[in-house]
Each structure stands twice: as structure tokens, then as C-alpha cells.
Amino acid sequence: MSILLVGSDADAAGSVAAGLEGEDDRLRVDPIADVDGTIERVANGSDDAVVAVLDRPEEGGLRLVERLRARDPELPVVLYADGGTEDAAAEALAAGATDYVRTSPSIEGYVLLARRVTSAVESARAIREAERRRDRLERFVEVVSHDLRNPLNVAQGRLDLARGECDSEHLEPAADAVDRSLALVADLLTLAREGRTVSRVERVTLADAVEESWASVETGDATLVVDPEADREIRGHPGRTRQLLENLLGNAVRHGGDGVTVRVEIVEPMYTTTRAVDGGGAGFYVADDGPGIPKNDRKRVFETGYTTATDGTGFGLNIAKEIAEAHGWEIRATASREGGTRIEVTGVDVVG
Numbered sequence: 001m002s003i004l005l006v007g008s009d010a011d012a013a014g015s016v017a018a019g020l021e022g023e024d025d026r027l028r029v030d031p032i033a034d035v036d037g038t039i040e041r042v043a044n045g046s047d048d049a050v051v052a053v054l055d056r057p058e059e060g061g062l063r064l065v066e067r068l069r070a071r072d073p074e075l076p077v078v079l080y081a082d083g084g085t086e087d088a089a090a091e092a093l094a095a096g097a098t099d100y101v102r103t104s105p106s107i108e109g110y111v112l113l114a115r116r117v118t119s120a121v122e123s124a125r126a127i128r129e130a131e132r133r134r135d136r137l138e139r140f141v142e143v144v145s146h147d148l149r150n151p152l153n154v155a156q157g158r159l160d161l162a163r164g165e166c167d168s169e170h171l172e173p174a175a176d177a178v179d180r181s182l183a184l185v186a187d188l189l190t191l192a193r194e195g196r197t198v199s200r201v202e203r204v205t206l207a208d209a210v211e212e213s214w215a216s217v218e219t220g221d222a223t224l225v226v227d228p229e230a231d232r233e234i235r236g237h238p239g240r241t242r243q244l245l246e247n248l249l250g251n252a253v254r255h256g257g258d259g260v261t262v263r264v265e266i267v268e269p270m271y272t273t274t275r276a277v278d279g280g281g282a283g284f285y286v287a288d289d290g291p292g293i294p295k296n297d298r299k300r301v302f303e304t305g306y307t308t309a310t311d312g313t314g315f316g317l318n319i320a321k322e323i324a325e326a327h328g329w330e331i332r333a334t335a336s337r338e339g340g341t342r343i344e345v346t347g348v349d350v351v352g
Helices: 010-023 035-044 057-071 086-095 107-165 171-193 206-215 238-256 316-327
Strands: 002-007 028-032 049-054 077-081 099-102 202-205 223-226 233-236 261-267 283-288 330-335 341-346
Touching: 002 010, 002 035, 010 028, 010 049, 010 107, 028 035, 035 057, 049 057, 049 107, 057 077, 057 086, 077 086, 077 107, 086 099, 099 107, 107 171, 202 206, 202 238, 206 223, 206 238, 206 261, 233 238, 238 261, 238 283, 238 316, 238 341, 261 341, 316 330, 316 341
Parallel strands: 002 028, 002 049, 049 077, 077 099, 223 261
Antiparallel strands: 202 233, 261 283, 283 341, 330 341
């Protein structure tokens, strides 16, 4: 880890540099007294962090942080201040400093500083690596979207034409394979594009979201029953909440059998005299009166690629789980009161 250490007192800066390198042999510390030289070097992007040794943090610390942030918004900047106040620390952090450590005449001061510096560098590296992976994933999504879906769509169209011109037992299985491939690509794209966290949360009327999702699912002769209590608001990302519901409803229709009835109801929190019962948080569930899921398979249904249907992709409930966890919700499979499947989502903020 290449650390640029800036301080007006050359002796003090040299002492801190030696103390840091002595505490962690991963640190290579280069003391520099010239603030302008520090700014120029930061612009070259050759260092992992800047440590500023300050006598009067309230005077020079904020200006230094602001200048560094103008050059590099992401570079870790740790202020090592002689004394200082809580207000000075708060102002420095508000200005963009990564951390603020008070000086100590004892060796323990360098121990703390070394830990804070290495932690800041490791965090910054982890963020950069996550961004690189996200960029690679976005490129992958573009390739999948263009290079796989387009030829599959062409094949699907040709098969439709062929079925209109001739009768062959091979055409229907081929068309099913193409349809399944397109569904698999769509599920993979959903997994790739959706993040692990939810950035925007709004009030969503659950009953309305259910009805809209039901209209997007191939329901056949299935019946939807929405409990009147579901006409309440929950806090969630509108689009991702709807995607979760589409996957749960679609799963119930596909696996529930002919004429399945699908119910959506609110889960009320359950309380003892002092606390909510474990697993009894507020939320909602989607249940059906189909054959249900064997008890030993109820956790596996959320695994990537797990399916018992010959035409399934194995991503529907996995995507639902990803969306639930992105909201901080919990999702589980259990038995419905009719003996079918009940997928329960709890930890939801029900506000209506």
C-alpha cells in the first residue's frame, strides 16, 4: 500500500512514516511537506491513500481535504491531528475526509493510525473491484441481450413459419426449446441487472401491485383471490416489488395444476407480551391449493437453477429471493392451509 504522508513539520512527518511502516509491513510511506506537490501527485493516481499530519486541524485540514477531493473524490484521506475537537473531526468528515485520528505520544497511536489507514485502503480497493465487476457484468448483459436474444428470436419466427407450411413432430419440441431459452435469457438478464440493494423506496398499494402483476402472468384457467386486507400500502421499490409478485404468482400458476386458486393476503405481526414472535413480522404471502412442496425441498426452491418442471428455468423463485433480500425482507416457503404452497414475505413495512 503506497501512502503519501503530508505534513509541514518534516521531523514529525518522518516519525509518523516510520511508525506506520513499523506497525504494518504492507505500508510504504512517502513523507512530503509541500501541499501543492501532494495535490499534483494525487492527480497522477499513484498512491493508495493520503495521511495528513496536522498541528491545527481546524485551520488547514478542511482546505486540504477540499483540494484533495477536487482532484480525487474516492482516494482515502486520513487526518492525523494533534489534539483537535469533536467539532473539528465532524467538519473534516463532512468535508470528505475518510477518517480522523487524534495523535498520541505512545506507540499505541501508530497502531490505531495504521489500522485505520489499512482499513480505508482495503475498503477503497473493495469498492473499486466491485465497480469493475459491475462494469464487466453490464458488458455481459449487453452481449447476452444482443448476441443471444436476436438469433433466438429469428429461430422462433422461422419455426412459426415452418409450422404453418408443414407438419413435423420435430417442430414443436424445437419451438419449446427456443421458448425456454428465451425465458432463461430473460431470467438471467433480470438477475444481472438488478442490484443487491434497493435505492428507491415508495409507498406501494399491495392489492394494486398484485392485480397489475397478475395481468402480466400467463394464468390460464387459474383464479386469483386478493384478500380485502391487502388493499394496504407497503414500502418498497415499485418495479422490483411488482417483479417479485409476478414471479410468485407465476410460480403458483405453473406448479399449482389445472384450475388452481391463488390467494394473496397480508401477514400480521405476531406478538408475545414483550416482543414479536420469531418469523412473525408483518408482510404478505402468495398461496395456492396445488400439490405443494415437500418439506425437505422448501429451502431448495430458492436456489439458482432449481426446478421440478420440465419447462422451468429454475430462476423464478431465486429472483424473488434476490428482490426480497434487496429490500431487507425475508422469504420462505411453507404449506398453505389447503395443502398447497405458501410463499411468505415478512419484515415488510406495512403502512396502510
